Amino acid sequence: MGLTSNKVLVLAVLCAVLLFVGTVWLWPRLARRTWRAVSGRVGLLLATQVAVFASIGLCANQAFGFYASWADLFGRENGQGVVVDHTPGDADGGPLQVVGVRRVNVPGGARPRTGGQIQQVDIVGRTTHIATPAYVYLPPEYFQARYRTRTFPAVTVLTGYPGTAEALVKGLHYPQTAHELAKTGRMQPMILVMLRPTVAPPRDTECVDVPGGPRTESFFADDLPEAVSAHYRVAKKPGGWGIVGDSTGGYCALKLALHHPGTYAAGAGLSAYYKAPVDATTGDLFHGHARVRDEADLWWYLKHRPAPDTSLLVTSSRQGEAGYEDTLKFTELVKSKRPTRISSIILDSGGHNFNTWRREIPATLQWLSGRLSDR
Known part of the structure; x- marks a missing residue:
């Protein structure tokens, strides 16, 4: 049973409940001062607490998608499998392979022409040879006969770190939200390409x-749009692609829109930060290359490089977000850098979590829709 399995969660909760009941029931018998009684009390308390913490941890992981598997949790997943010797045009069908299909959790979701479809795919970058799984949401219109020749705008959707692509579907509800907004006419139908920025786990x-x-930036700027456009009816760039992410994914979205306006006409950062950190999770990102280091700092980039023709959206909260002041300063900086455009969503309160981002996603998708072309 996998880490994200509901059976594992139910089993952990059941063990916690049984151990709690057992502790209460057996406590009178273990009230003596013998070494066996003391050992029994310690053992029951320790086992109960471990079970409770495991249940809480599994619940949190289900809600926020921190880890995708047991190997991911215990640090056994590594990046050695990232580079795959595949080339587009091979007998395996190219850089994007559909490996599974699932329904969208909306009324009529079992029928693609009504609810759209989520396809699980494997993508291999043509130039970077980075391989990563992803989910692609196709709107209902993609399967309807009257739209058979139509192309659709596409949006790259990124998680935070470590994050899982599945969290974008189950936790942040991107497909359901996009379906509802398009159905009610609040945005145009769009293809969503959902994955985590950690393509070298x-x-x-x-x-x-x-x-x-x-070469992660090149993968998202060049290989990913190329692979998706070769497989699906995606609008031709420029103007057909947008990008959105939360936390680390938000930083990536803003950076990619700034660095590659010819690919991404709009980028939205939910609770983003504006400079790449260097810590135990990143290792040495720059290896002494000053240009790479400087361009990973969005403050530096806006001050020292020509302002790109792209649209940015940033979000934060007056209470609960540590990056609120930075977001205000970043907004002011971008406002002075025409032709770059900046918009913002500022909540009164909201933490760095899924609940906050779910409140921001509908307006963000509408904003992206208004800035992307379907041609």
């Missing part, structure tokens, strides 16, 4: 082309 590459390492 467990390393957090911060969407940087690491010298001598994973």
Whole structure:
């Protein structure tokens, strides 16, 4: 049973309940001062607490999608399987392979022409050779006969770190939200390409082309749109692609829109930060390359590079978000850098969590829809 399995969660909760009941029931018998009684009390208390903490941890992981598997949790997942010797046009069908299909959790979701469809895919970058899984949401219109020749705007949707692509579906409800907004006419139908920015797990590459390492920025700027556009009816760039993410994914979204306006006409950062950190999860991202380091700092980039023709959206909360003041300063900086455009969503309160981002996603998708072309 996998880490994210509901059976594992139910089993953990059941064990916690049974151990709690057992502790209460057996406590009178263990009230003596013998070494056996003391050992029994310690054992029951320890087992109960472990079971309770395991249940809470599994619940949190289900809600926020921190880890995808037991190997991911215990640090056994590594980046050695990222580079795959595949080339587009091989007999395996190219850089994007559909490996599974699931329904969208909306009324009529079992029928693609009514609810759309979520396809689980494997993508291999043509130039970077980075391989990563993803989910692709196709709106109902994609399967309807009257739209058979139509192309659709596409949005790259990124998690935070470590994050899982599945959390974008189950936790943040991107497909359901996009379906509802398009159905009620509040946004145009769009294709969503959902994945995590950690394409070299467990390393957090911060969407940087690491010298001598994973070329993550190039993957998202070039390989990913190319692979998706070759497989699906996606609008031709420029103007057909947007990008959105939360936390680390939000930083990546803003950076990619700034660095690659020819690819991404709009980028939205939910609770984003504005400079790539260097810590135990990232390792040495820059290897002494000053240009790579400077361009990973969005403050530096806006002050020293020509302002790109792209649209940015940032979000934060007056209470609960540590990056609120930075977001206000970033907004003011971008306002002075035409032709770059900036918009914001500022909540009165909200923490750095899924509940906050779910409140921001509908308006964010509407904003992206208004800035992307379907041609």
